[in-house]
Amino acid sequence: MGHADTLLAMGGAFVAAAVLARLGRRIGLPTIPLFMVAGILVGPHTPGFVLVEDPHDFEMLSALGLVLLLFYLGLEFHVEDLQRGGRSLVVAGGLYLLLNVGAGFTFGWLLGWGLAEALVLAGVIGISSSAIVTKVLVENRRLGRPETKLILGITVVEDIFLALYLAVLQPVIGGAENLGEAAAQAGKAFGFLLLLALAARFGTRWIGRLVAVEDDELLVISFLGFAVLIAGLSEELGVVDAIGAFMAGLILGNTSAGDRIRELVHPLRDAFGAIFFFVFGLSIDPGDFGAVWLPVLIAAVVTMLMNLAAGLVTARMNGFGLTPAANIATTLVARGEFALILATMAAAAGLDPRLLPFIAGYVLVLAIFGPFAAGNSGLLAAGLSPLASRMRRRRAGSSST
Template sequence: MDHMIFEVGTALMLIAIASVIAGKLKFSIIPFLIILGMVVGPHAPTLGIFDFTFIESQEVISFLGRIGVLFLLFYIGLEFSVSKLIKSGRNIVFGGTVYVLLNFSIGLAYGFLVNFPLYETLIIAGMLSVSSTAIVAKVLVDLRRTGNSETELILGMILFDDLFLAVFLSVMSGLLLGGATSIGGILLSVGISIGYMLLFFLIARKGTPVLNKLLNITSNEIFIIVVFSTLFFIAGFSETLHVAEAIGALLFGLALSETEHSKRIEHLVIPFRDFFGAVFFFSFGLSIDPLTLGNAAWLAIGAVLLTILGNMISGMIAGRKAGLSHKASMNIGLTVMARGEFTIIVANLGVAGGLMPLLKPFSALYVLVLAIVGPLLAKESKHIYNGLNKIFKWSKSQEKLKNMG
C-alpha cells in the first residue's frame, strides 16, 4: 500500500510539472497530460525507487480520473440556465440530429471504403459520432467560453450525443454480445434515459425553492459534504439506468444551476475540477500503448480528416439554423471535435465482441490525435475563422443582410 501511494504521488508530481510547463508556454494542458501519460506507463523504465510503469497504481489513477470527469461536467452544468436550454430545445434537437447523422454517415462510408466487414463498419461509425464530454467541458472552461452564445447549443448537443450513444451501445451490445436485445427492450432503455434527463429539467424548473431550503447550510464543511455526496450518488445511479455517469453529473449541475447557492457551489468545486480533471487526461494517456499505434496510422489519419470536415460542416449547419453568427457556428464544430472516453468505450465493445483487433490501436490513435488537435483548433478558432472568411466572404454576406433589413 505504501508503495502504491508513492506511485500515485509520483504520477501527481509529473502532472504538476507538465501543467507548469504548459502554463509557461500559455498552452492547453490537455495535450501535455495525454502525451505524458503515453510516455510513462507499462513500457516506461524503472529508475531506482521511481517506477514509471504505474502498473500497481493504474486502477487508482484511473478512478481519480473518473472523479475528474464528474467534476468537469458538474461544473459545466452549474454554469448554465435550464430555462435558456429549454428555449433552445428545437435548435438542440436539430443540431444534435445533424451532428450525429452526418458523422455516423461519414463513418459508415469510410468503413465500407476501407473494406471493413459490416459490424466493424458500424463500430467505426459509432466511434466517429461521439464527442468527448470531458475534453469539451475542459476546453469551454480553459478558453472561458462558458458564457458564449453558442455554448448552450454545444451543451445540448452533448446531451443529444449521449442519448445517441446509449441507443447505439444498447443495439450493438445485443448484436455483438449475444442474446440480441429485442426492439422493445431497446425502446424501454431509451425511454428510461429520456425520462431520467427530463426529470432533472423538471427539478431545475419547479424544484428550486425546495433545493434552496435543503442547501441552506451555514457550515462550508457540511455543505460540501452534502453536495459532493449527492453528486457521486447521482452519477453512480445514472450508470445503473444506462445513462453515462458524466451526464448524470451534468444533469445534477443543471438542477442546481437555478438555485441561489449555485455560485457558492461553483467556488467550492473549482479546485477539485482542476485537480481531478488533470488526472483524467493523464490516466487517459496512460491507457494508450504507443507501440501498437503504427499498424493503424493511415486508417486513423483518414478518420481524423473526415471527422474535422464532418464537425465543421455540422457545427456550421446547427449554428446557422439557431441564428448564430458564422464565427459562433464554427466554434461549435471546433469545440465538439475532440474524441475521448466514449470513443474508447465503443471500440472496447467491438473488441469484446470478437471483432478485428485493429480496432484497439485505431481507436487509440484516432482519439489521441483528436484529443490534441481538437483543443488546439478550438483555441485558434479566431484565426481559422479569419482564414475561412477570406474564402467564403461570410462577413460581407452578413453586412448585405443587415443593409437589406
C-alpha cells in the first residue's frame, strides 16, 4: 500500500467508524460493536466498496490501540477497591468468574473444537466488558446506587483474573511442545508480572520522577513511550503485550502524575481503540457467520443465565433485593474488548478458524443486548418477583411443619 493509499484508508477508517457510531448512539447502541460493524462493511470480505484490502496493513495501528486500551485499564485499576470491599467482594467476583468461566470452558469442550479453543472460549464467555459496563452505569445514572460498588468490584476481580489468565493461556495456545515447556513459559510470564508488580508497589516514586514533567506534550511522549516499551518487552519475553501494557498503566497510575496521565490518555485510547475494533471487523468474513450462528445464540443464552444466577446469589450475599440483583445480572452481561483480545491471540496462534466469527458474533449480540437489558432491568426484577414470592412461601411452609 502506497503512502497516499495508507493515508486515505486510515482517514476513511476513522470517518467510517465515527459515522456509524454516531448513527448508533441515536438509538442507544454502544460504540464497540459499531466500530466492528464499520470494519466488516468496508472490509475485503463484504460486497461493495472496499476501503482496506488487507487488514495487515493496519496491524501496527491495531496493536497500538490494544496497548492503549489495556494501559488505560491499568491506570484505572486500584488495589484499594478490593481492600475496601474485603472478603465479600472477592467472593462475589470469584463466584461470577467460576460460573461464567466454567460455563465457557464446558461449552467450548462440548463444541469439540479442541482444548486450546475451549480455554479461549472460557475467557471470552467468562469476562465482561469493563468499558461497556462503566458506560451502562453512567448512562443509566446508577453510579450512586448501593449495588454499583459490587458491580465495579466484580470488574476489578475480572481485571486481575484477565492478567493472570493471559499469562497462563499464552504458552498453551502458543505452541508449547510439552507440559514442561508450557510451565517454563508460564513461569517466565509470572516472573515478569511479579517484577512489574514489585515496581508498581515499591518503584513508583523513582518511576514517577522520570515521567513527571510540567509540560503536557512531554508527559504524553513519556507515558506513551513507557507503555509501548513495556508492551514490546513483554512480547519479546513471550508474554502477551496486553499484559505489559496493563502493568505499565498500573505502575504509572500510582505515581504523582497518575491523574494527569489518565486525563491525557483518554482521547488517545478512544481514537486508537476504535481502530483496534475496526481492524478486527476487517478480518471478519460475514459468510462465516452461517457456520457459527447456532453456537453464538446458545453461548449468549448461557451467558445470560449464568449472569442471572451470579446476580441473584451475590445480591443475596450482600443483603440486596430483586431490583439490585437484576441490575447486577444485566449490567455485567455485555462482552467486548477482552473477548476481542483473546480472538486476536487465537488468530495469531492459528487456532480453529471458526473461533474468529464465533467471537465476533458473540460480542456483537451481547454488546448490543447487554445495554438494552440493563436499561430494562426493572422488567426482569418484576418477572422474578412472583417466583421469589413462591419460594418464600414454600420455605415458610416447610419451616412451619
